Amino acid sequence: MTLIKEGNVVIDVSDADYGKIFVPSKKMKVFYNPRMKHNRDISVLFYDFWAKAVKKSENLVFFDGMAGSGVKGLRVLAETGIKNVIFNDLNPKSIENIKSNLKINNLPKNIHYNLYNLSFQRLLAEKQADIVDLDPFGTPVLFLDFVLANARKGELISITATDTAVLCGASQQNSQKCERIYFSTPSKNESMKETGLRILLGYIARTAAKYGLFPLFLLSYSKDHYMRAFFSIEKYKQGDLDRKIGHISFCAACNKRKVNFEQCFSYVCECGANLTIAGPLWLGNFIDMGFYKEIDGFVKKQNKKIKFSEKTKNTTLNTQQQLRAVQKFDNLLKFMKPLAAEQNFLPWHYNLHNYPNYAHKKIDQALQEIKGVRSHFDPLAVKTNKTNLFEKS
Amino acid sequence: MTLIKEGNVVIDVSDADYGKIFVPSKKMKVFYNPRMKHNRDISVLFYDFWAKAVKKSENLVFFDGMAGSGVKGLRVLAETGIKNVIFNDLNPKSIENIKSNLKINNLPKNIHYNLYNLSFQRLLAEKQADIVDLDPFGTPVLFLDFVLANARKGELISITATDTAVLCGASQQNSQKCERIYFSTPSKNESMKETGLRILLGYIARTAAKYGLFPLFLLSYSKDHYMRAFFSIEKYKQGDLDRKIGHISFCAACNKRKVNFEQCFSYVCECGANLTIAGPLWLGNFIDMGFYKEIDGFVKKQNKKIKFSEKTKNTTLNTQQQLRAVQKFDNLLKFMKPLAAEQNFLPWHYNLHNYPNYAHKKIDQALQEIKGVRSHFDPLAVKTNKTNLFEKS
Numbered sequence: 096m097t098l099i100k101e102g103n104v105v106i107d108v109s110d111a112d113y114g115k116i117f118v119p120s121k122k123m124k125v126f127y128n129p130r131m132k133h134n135r136d137i138s139v140l141f142y143d144f145w146a147k148a149v150k151k152s153e154n155l156v157f158f159d160g161m162a163g164s165g166v167k168g169l170r171v172l173a174e175t176g177i178k179n180v181i182f183n184d185l186n187p188k189s190i191e192n193i194k195s196n197l198k199i200n201n202l203p204k205n206i207h208y209n210l211y212n213l214s215f216q217r218l219l220a221e222k223q224a225d226i227v228d229l230d231p232f233g234t235p236v237l238f239l240d241f242v243l244a245n246a247r248k249g250e251l252i253s254i255t256a257t258d259t260a261v262l263c264g265a266s267q268q269n270s271q272k273c274e275r276i277y278f279s280t281p282s283k284n285e286s287m288k289e290t291g292l293r294i295l296l297g298y299i300a301r302t303a304a305k306y307g308l309f310p311l312f313l314l315s316y317s318k319d320h321y322m323r324a325f326f327s328i329e330k331y332k333q334g335d336l337d338r339k340i341g342h343i344s345f346c347a348a349c350n351k352r353k354v355n356f357e358q359c360f361s362y363v364c365e366c367g368a369n370l371t372i373a374g375p376l377w378l379g380n381f382i383d384m385g386f387y388k389e390i391d392g393f394v395k396k397q398n399k400k401i402k403f404s405e406k407t408k409n410t411t412l413n414t415q416q417q418l419r420a421v422q423k424f425d426n427l428l429k430f431m432k433p434l435a436a437e438q439n440f441l442p443w444h445y446n447l448h449n450y451p452n453y454a455h456k457k458i459d460q461a462l463q464e465i466k467g468v469r470s471h472f473d474p475l476a477v478k479t480n481k482t483n484l485f486e487k488s
Numbered sequence: 489m490t491l492i493k494e495g496n497v498v499i500d501v502s503d504a505d506y507g508k509i510f511v512p513s514k515k516m517k518v519f520y521n522p523r524m525k526h527n528r529d530i531s532v533l534f535y536d537f538w539a540k541a542v543k544k545s546e547n548l549v550f551f552d553g554m555a556g557s558g559v560k561g562l563r564v565l566a567e568t569g570i571k572n573v574i575f576n577d578l579n580p581k582s583i584e585n586i587k588s589n590l591k592i593n594n595l596p597k598n599i600h601y602n603l604y605n606l607s608f609q610r611l612l613a614e615k616q617a618d619i620v621d622l623d624p625f626g627t628p629v630l631f632l633d634f635v636l637a638n639a640r641k642g643e644l645i646s647i648t649a650t651d652t653a654v655l656c657g658a659s660q661q662n663s664q665k666c667e668r669i670y671f672s673t674p675s676k677n678e679s680m681k682e683t684g685l686r687i688l689l690g691y692i693a694r695t696a697a698k699y700g701l702f703p704l705f706l707l708s709y710s711k712d713h714y715m716r717a718f719f720s721i722e723k724y725k726q727g728d729l730d731r732k733i734g735h736i737s738f739c740a741a742c743n744k745r746k747v748n749f750e751q752c753f754s755y756v757c758e759c760g761a762n763l764t765i766a767g768p769l770w771l772g773n774f775i776d777m778g779f780y781k782e783i784d785g786f787v788k789k790q791n792k793k794i795k796f797s798e799k800t801k802n803t804t805l806n807t808q809q810q811l812r813a814v815q816k817f818d819n820l821l822k823f824m825k826p827l828a829a830e831q832n833f834l835p836w837h838y839n840l841h842n843y844p845n846y847a848h849k850k851i852d853q854a855l856q857e858i859k860g861v862r863s864h865f866d867p868l869a870v871k872t873n874k875t876n877l878f879e880k881s
Binding site (some may be wrong): 276359 | 609637671729753782
């Protein structure tokens with residue numbers, strides 16, 4: 096038995112070819128990807144906050160429909176206020192592995208779980224959950240309709256997309272695939288990761304709208320070789336798509352860019368060159384600022400309480416626990432802070448490296464000059480509304 | 489018990505409010521819509537030809553996933569070479585009704601059937617079939633992904649859409665709904681039914697492409713208040729979408745129309761007016777001419793055989809049966825003939841009633857002048873490639 100520790104759980108990775116030069120593949124006997132640890136770290140924080148502070152419920156059910164080693168569901172049981180997990184995987188070896196992992200971990204007594212060896216689609220048609228995680232090998236597109244056709248108002252959904260080359264249109268073949276599976280045209284340029292995330296979010300929104308629903312994107316981002324989105328489900332309101340979905344036009348000649356909400360718009364730039372059109376894609380925020388402030392407020396309030404009880408020397412076990420909880424959510428807040436700062440800018444970014452005026456300046460100085468902020472999509476990516484500074488006249 | 493006869497079967501319609509002023513609704517205890525008899529007449533002919541002449545198999549399985557009274561599946565068992573039907577309906581009353589209808593009909597001895605009381609989605613995730621019929625109350629969009637995610641090469645799928653007002657963009661609200669659920673903009677004008685059918689077919693093709701598949705539309709048409717499509721499933725080939733999906737632009741000022749396969753195209757007409765853009769939609773044929781010729785060839789060959797056996801006075805029971813079969817398929821051929829004639833024209837039609845030059849002429853004379861054919865979408869609809877005759881200069 097080869098055990099590894101992740102978060103508060105241990106996982107038997109004997110069947111996951113762990114320790115060899117690691118490229119996750121469908122051929123693994125049991126799927127476990129150590130490179131996704133950060134994704135899971137953020138996820139369990141997010142789910143925990145959702146259960147404790149948003150839903151204020153101890154009765155939420157978490158759906159881990161492509162569970163692999165079960166690591167995510169196990170961490171949900173071990174590290175969050177969610178006590179009920181549905182584990183499922185089509186691979187019978189996975190079910191054995193999850194059973195063994197459930198045994199070797201000292202999980203809380205008051206938890207419940209169910210294990211299924213069915214197709215994701217089949218199980219979703221039967222089981223209701225409060226939080227559904229879609230984290231397939233490859234594109235989530237092929238499973239998204241099953242998730243959204245069965246979703247209810249107030250449900251939380253999280254999605255991982257690892258087909259970033261497709262979403263970014265990294266090659267002509269990828270670009271064609273993006274059009275085929277996301278019904279959207281990507282654009283290979285310095286802003287392609289942001290365009291890619293917005294295509295993913297746009298596709299989620301368009302698919303939800305089909306079923307009379309609409310997403311509220313609480314937290315979404317691009318990292319390493321994946322994109323991640325957490326969203327709650329709302330009822331579709333007349334005009335939601337018109338307000339949030341559109342196209343971005345890029346001019347390769349003069350670098351002018353434009354947001355287009357209309358169905359018909361010019362494909363010729365003011366400079367005379369033909370524009371490259373990306374979309375349809377999401378033009379709204381990729382962090383919900385109300386939700387961000389909710390975490391901020393929660394952390395501040397708890398900190399105040401703790402300071403008060405420290406002052407009164409009332410450091411019982413309860414406040415110790417509270418302290419740990421606050422520290423946890425403070426980590427989530429820190430992760431979201433730079434993302435939140437990106438929300439008041441146009442839906443693209445510039446890479447300072449590509450602009451001689453800024454390439455050799457310190458990034459903070461450049462940011463001051465352009466009245467901009469860093470963008471999380473790339474180390475030298477910046478966002479600004481002073482677009483003329485980056486255009487050629 | 490109130491019985492009615494349709495095709496070769498009788499149906500107990502006691503629970504279907506039959507005989508009252510008839511508006512089909514979800515509130516019916518058991519769903520049966522007598523107005524869809526013609527749809528079912530054509531369907532059983534089509535399925536029978538598919539089994540006998542195309543697949544040449546007696547082992548096909550037919551999936552009647554929203555069976556209602558079971559009338560379609562019963563007729564498949566009673567009138568075609570298909571011996572195995574999966575009946576399903578979410579409504580338990582339907583299951584009772586189907587059971588009773590199976591009893592009161594004197595069905596062939598060698599048939600098989602299964603009855604399920606599950607969701608369409610759930611059952612499709614489990615059961616494989618050779619022919620899947622999707623005939624929901626309202627739009628098929630909400631179920632199409634379940635059908636196509638589980639489809640295999642060579643499978644036959646038939647779909648009915650009754651949301652024609654949406655597909656035709658009959659009102660602004662319908663038009664917005666079309667954009668939301670079909671990801672396509674309709675166009676309310678004299679050609680809107682054809683645009684509507686092409687939006688339906690385009691949506692089927694785009695959804696199939698997502699799953700690495702592509703439809704071959706064997707027969708599709710608009711009739712009364714529904715649209716119908718029969719298609720076989722092929723593997724997706726690089727460029728299929730580019731070759732078949734695009735937009736149509738209409739000029740309300742000069743009546744010029746244009747087919748656009750490119751992503752970017754002008755939204756201003758040569759006459760200076762703004763164009764109305766419909767799509768993305770299907771720009772290929774809505775009848776497969778190879779398939780049409782196959783039916784034609786089959787009927788001719790069988791007729792020849794029968795004439796020969798009549799000449800030789802060899803009129804055994806077998807040739808009697810053959811004769812009936814040929815007459816049946818001749819009816820399918822007759823239904824398809826005018827549709828087949830429409831395939832060599834531009835993807836829109838004109839209504840003679842709207843054009844003073846032709847409104848008072850006999851339709852056959854008008855057709856000669858414009859070198860056109862009748863179009864099945866409306867009684868006075870015609871197709872022609874001499875578009876300049878219908879434009880204002």
